[in-house]
Amino acid sequence: MKDKFYQYIQNLQDQITSKLESVDGQAKFQEDLWERPEGGGGRTRVIENGHVFEKGGVNISGVHGKLPKSMQTYFKVGDVDFFACGLSLVLHPKNPMAPTVHANWRYFEMYDKSGNIIDSWFGGGQDLTPYYLFDEDAKHFHQTCKTACDKHNPEFYPTYKKRCDEYFYNTHRNEGRGIGGLFFDYCKANDEMSMEDWYNFVTEVGDSFLEAYVPIIERRKDLPYTQDQRNWQEIRRGRYVEFNLVHDKGTLFGLKTNGRIESILMSLPPHVQWVYDHHPEPGSEEERLIAVLQNPIDWN
Numbered sequence: 512m513k514d515k516f517y518q519y520i521q522n523l524q525d526q527i528t529s530k531l532e533s534v535d536g537q538a539k540f541q542e543d544l545w546e547r548p549e550g551g552g553g554r555t556r557v558i559e560n561g562h563v564f565e566k567g568g569v570n571i572s573g574v575h576g577k578l579p580k581s582m583q584t585y586f587k588v589g590d591v592d593f594f595a596c597g598l599s600l601v602l603h604p605k606n607p608m609a610p611t612v613h614a615n616w617r618y619f620e621m622y623d624k625s626g627n628i629i630d631s632w633f634g635g636g637q638d639l640t641p642y643y644l645f646d647e648d649a650k651h652f653h654q655t656c657k658t659a660c661d662k663h664n665p666e667f668y669p670t671y672k673k674r675c676d677e678y679f680y681n682t683h684r685n686e687g688r689g690i691g692g693l694f695f696d697y698c699k700a701n702d703e704m705s706m707e708d709w710y711n712f713v714t715e716v717g718d719s720f721l722e723a724y725v726p727i728i729e730r731r732k733d734l735p736y737t738q739d740q741r742n743w744q745e746i747r748r749g750r751y752v753e754f755n756l757v758h759d760k761g762t763l764f765g766l767k768t769n770g771r772i773e774s775i776l777m778s779l780p781p782h783v784q785w786v787y788d789h790h791p792e793p794g795s796e797e798e799r800l801i802a803v804l805q806n807p808i809d810w811n
């Protein structure tokens with residue numbers, strides 16, 4: 512399974528970066544191959560200062576070895592070995608009318624001292640963070656997520672949409688990071704779903720990503736905007752940074768397993784503002800966005 516999934520994310524990385532380069536029309540992804548001293552490595556691809564994308568990364572990694580003590584405590588296990596692989600992407604468009612997007616699909620195994628698999632699971636999801644809320648974009652993104660989920664189980668979309676709203680939430684701000692999508696974790700074999708079934712589901716979601724995001728970016732990338740709107744985008748990006756550094760489990764896992772710091776922090780946007788006690792104008796589009804972030808909507 513680990514070889515099969517790693518091959519899948521390698522191919523998916525190629526598909527996604529190729530399509531995004533054609534959308535941008537100017538910038539190309541720069542590739543770095545890296546190795547982790549304790550075992551494994553990855554392929555990082557970053558795009559910067561393009562016509563459409565100010566900064567973005569589409570990264571894959573496959574790491575293995577002894578599970579660090581801090582993660583043993585986290586997973587409530589003893590002295591075990593692990594393998595983890597996944598694709599993680601974040602795209603920050605230049606135009607504030609175009610939303611930031613994040614996605615991740617991953618697979619994890621743990622082994623006893625004889626090398627037997629003692630636990631394995633899939634996780635992942637995809638979520639949208641707009642700076643200006645276009646209802647048709649939100650509906651399109653969520654409908655694409657729902658269509659992918661419904662092919663496998665009608666309960667998946669409402670369950671994983673709710674988990675996404677709960678997970679990508681800045682508790683210290685009492686607001687969501689964005690308008691959500693899907694978030695699932697610890698997808699293990701059970702009476703209803705084998706690991707093969709979970710593989711089929713996770714890859715279905717992965718394959719839906721470009722369909723979910725590209726039509727939105729195409730609609731918004733060339734819209735006019737003002738400096739005030741750009742300032743608002745940078746203030747909201749600050750909230751994105753806060754979530755990633757304070758709450759995100761993927762960032763924490765990477766840092767605690769001696770991951771590659773450049774790859775872990777590639778999700779951070781290049782231009783951000785923290786304005787003291789900032790509040791949007793009453794009745795403005797900016798205020799409407801905040802209202803939705805504080806009270807998630809069912810977009811389907």
